[in-house]
Amino acid sequence: MHTDVHSHVIWGVDDGAKDRAETFRMLREAVEDGIRTIICTPHMMPGIYAFPEETFQEHLREAAEFIRKEQLPLRLLRGAEILYTDHVPRMLMEGRIPTMAGSNLLLVEFSPADTLSAITNALQRISGLGYVPVIAHMERYPAIRRKEQVTEIRNRFRALVQINAGSLIHKQPLLRRRYFDDLFRENLVDFVATDTHALPGRGSCMTEGMDALGRRYGEAVLRKLESKQDTFTAEREFSR
Ligand SMILES: [Fe+2]
Secondary structure, eight states, X not given: OEEEEEEOOSTTSSSSOOSHHHHHHHHHHHHHTTEEEEEEOOEEOTTTSOOOHHHHHHHHHXXXXXXXXXXXXXXXXXXXXXXXXXXXHHHHHTTOSOOSTTSSEEEEEOOTTOOHHHHHHHHHHHHHTTOEEEETTGGGOTTOOSHHHHHHHHHHXXXXXXXXXXXXXXXXXXXXXXXXXHHHXXXXXXXXXXXXXXXXXXXXXXXXXXXXXXXXXOXXXXXXXXXXXXXXXXXXXXXX
């Protein structure tokens, strides 16, 4: 059974689910995909646009109500996928940015155009404020392409690494495959998540992704990652 720490399942707040029916379909799909906990992580772009918090809360409540009525074995937790902007540190200090399920983990994404120094500066600020940055879809940043860079980021800023399950299924360019080989074999990945958007090709594919991971890297690597995910979710009190 899986925890999906990155999902755009809640409708009407970003480019994820478009309407209530789509959310409900995605919730069923997640259960079929072996997911039992979803951290709902809509895009937030601090300082670029105001997040529709009330709409999100309302839709989250409705989704939870649907789960209860349908008796689905699934729980939804609150999170957000934060695009790093200069506004983030101040808003973090003001408590205006949701973490992953009330923990001290912050799911953060960067622009693919960001340089390594822009990314490390951001991570330094986040970690300096006492948060643990979880880098969303680490495979997307051209500035970070070597395991040494990932190791350094992990060591210096306590940063954690999330990879999209879809990237493990769809054929990747050779360089990215090698990058994945290094990261997974050296235990440098903390979360595999769906980042589901309800778009064609971006549905719930956790089981498929984990199976692909097991086939390529072996059961030992798969189990290690699963137990790491379980430990984090338990330790960080992912219960709210
Ligand atoms: Fe996302």
